[in-house]
Amino acid sequence: MAGHPREKVIPDEVHQNQILRELYLKELRTQKLYTQYHVNPLRKIHTITRKPMSWHDNLKEPADARFLNLIHHTAQGPRKKYPETQTENQEVGWDLEPLVNPERHDRRLNHFRVCSDITLYKAKTWGLGDDRHK
Template identity: 55%
Template structure:
């Protein structure tokens, strides 16, 4: 292999290099706009107590705060209906009938007897 590299001339090396650069540039994209994923939780990192730039008061962006608060909500408050099959289990949490503690048919409290303490 070392012998083959030594036999190549400068024109062949330049052509191979330019072809490689073109292939690499074809797969790259330039991103100029960046944003925060509102569906991913944000981990808060503690600040340094003596840094001057952490104590500067900045106005809060209302739309950004709304996106963050909306992302932190549970699915029943975010969506009107379940989005997946697993969300269907437990989606409706309201009881079908009112709980009546005086009704002996539906309420079985624990009782202390001489056998159970």
């Protein structure tokens, strides 16, 4: 025998308001409002470091030439830093100059198709003056 499904009871606004009020009162009981703050005397206090980009902290320190050279060296691209590739991924595209001159009028590499079956057919139909194939 199968049981009958229970109908869901949708509470009206009065019951929903009562549930929210009880929830609100429970939260108020557990919260504590702190207005006086102090440092824990049992905890060690750490000094706060200086901000690296602040202008008043960096006035006293002279510029370190070795550090600046290192920063400029790392900012360069890999082709300027190294004479050869350092990884296998750098090998792709390392040599930018083409091995053969890529000029369009060089007949060794550029084999343009001047005429084919379709172009010959179209040239003959135009030569005959057939207006159907325009």
